[in-house]
Amino acid sequence: MKNNKITDSTILVTGGAGFIGSYVVEELLNYNPKKIIIIDNFIRGTIENMANFANSPIVEFIEGDIRDTALLEQSISRSDYVFHMAALRINACAANPRDGFEVMIKATYEVADLCVKYKIKKVIYSSSASVYGLAQHFPTPETDSPYDNQTFYGGAKMWGEQLFRSFKFMYGLDYVALRYFNAYGPRMDTDGKYTEVMIKWLDCIKDNKNPVIHGDGSTTMDFVYVTDIAKSNVAALLADVTDESFNIGCNIETSLKELLEIILEVNNSTLEPQFVETKTVNPVSKRLADISKARNLLQFEPHVDLHSGLKELSDWYFKKKIKNQLA
Numbered sequence: 001m002k003n004n005k006i007t008d009s010t011i012l013v014t015g016g017a018g019f020i021g022s023y024v025v026e027e028l029l030n031y032n033p034k035k036i037i038i039i040d041n042f043i044r045g046t047i048e049n050m051a052n053f054a055n056s057p058i059v060e061f062i063e064g065d066i067r068d069t070a071l072l073e074q075s076i077s078r079s080d081y082v083f084h085m086a087a088l089r090i091n092a093c094a095a096n097p098r099d100g101f102e103v104m105i106k107a108t109y110e111v112a113d114l115c116v117k118y119k120i121k122k123v124i125y126s127s128s129a130s131v132y133g134l135a136q137h138f139p140t141p142e143t144d145s146p147y148d149n150q151t152f153y154g155g156a157k158m159w160g161e162q163l164f165r166s167f168k169f170m171y172g173l174d175y176v177a178l179r180y181f182n183a184y185g186p187r188m189d190t191d192g193k194y195t196e197v198m199i200k201w202l203d204c205i206k207d208n209k210n211p212v213i214h215g216d217g218s219t220t221m222d223f224v225y226v227t228d229i230a231k232s233n234v235a236a237l238l239a240d241v242t243d244e245s246f247n248i249g250c251n252i253e254t255s256l257k258e259l260l261e262i263i264l265e266v267n268n269s270t271l272e273p274q275f276v277e278t279k280t281v282n283p284v285s286k287r288l289a290d291i292s293k294a295r296n297l298l299q300f301e302p303h304v305d306l307h308s309g310l311k312e313l314s315d316w317y318f319k320k321k322i323k324n325q326l327a
């Protein structure tokens, strides 16, 4: 696929060995870039995630930390575009806010500063639906306020958006921020400390144990498949759009109870959900994205429905577990 903006460009992807980042790299490769530089410290990313492009002469992988400003400078000085995706997970930020500060805030500042210095043509910043906390309106438009957010992670993402906004205003740095809702798909973290609930349920199916739902399962989310997110990133680069934030979701609300039912169905499982009372209140009990802005300005359209996406995720998960058992 030929496109003037990407073809012959060098593109830096921070966090490119991660779940979403590795799909963004794959999507970019369809547009024949001159070079893709990846910086990832493997705190979550893996070599395995990059298997589909490990041998590509176009991709230069650097195992390194975005807190290393000299490394950032060495990479950004050679780049035309930057996808800034390296980040700590929401629970990791809560467990260690100082690390959160250094990665999400300080290193993001250095990224923005160097992007100005080296006249980067556009930055695509991975933000999050967490900026809203519990939103005021459903479906939630981008204009909802971030004041109900209570998490360090959501605050840091909002700060990142505002940082790029101010650098656009002061220095003309073009950027787009993408607020992903609930991302899922193959290459999700299956073994780490902070695995998502759908992975925990797949673990239950593997072990033939009834999957546990904490609470009544009425909490809702807006799930969006990882390849659709990757496409939104490339669309954000290609579109003639700057200084904007976009919700990236499916505009479909799914409760945890419904999610579990679909996971059981696609795996032909007869296990029964086990409801366990919980004292902890989830402050974000509902998520539903208004994606009309992304539809209009990025021509974004989610293509993978939850059934097909969960089938892909399940097949990948079981293949991986069998491979690990044999290893």
Ligand SMILES: NC(=O)c1ccc[n+]([C@@H]2O[C@H](COP(=O)([O-])OP(=O)(O)OC[C@H]3O[C@@H](n4cnc5c(N)ncnc54)[C@H](O)[C@@H]3O)[C@@H](O)[C@H]2O)c1
Binding pocket: 014, 015, 016, 017, 018, 019, 020, 021, 039, 040, 041, 042, 043, 044, 045, 046, 064, 065, 066, 067, 084, 085, 086, 087, 088, 089, 103, 126, 127, 128, 129, 179, 180, 181, 182, 183, 184
């Ligand atoms: N997964 C989701 O549901 C979701 C939702 C909203 C926003 N996001 C955002 O999307 C982006 C990608 O998320 P993901 O789900 O692929 O997570 P991920 O953890 O798989 O990817 C992040 C990558 O950044 C790397 N990284 C972390 N700290 C680093 C550092 N100091 N130096 C270099 N590399 C570092 C990790 O090793 C990892 O490969 C992140 O910015 C995340 O906050 C994700």
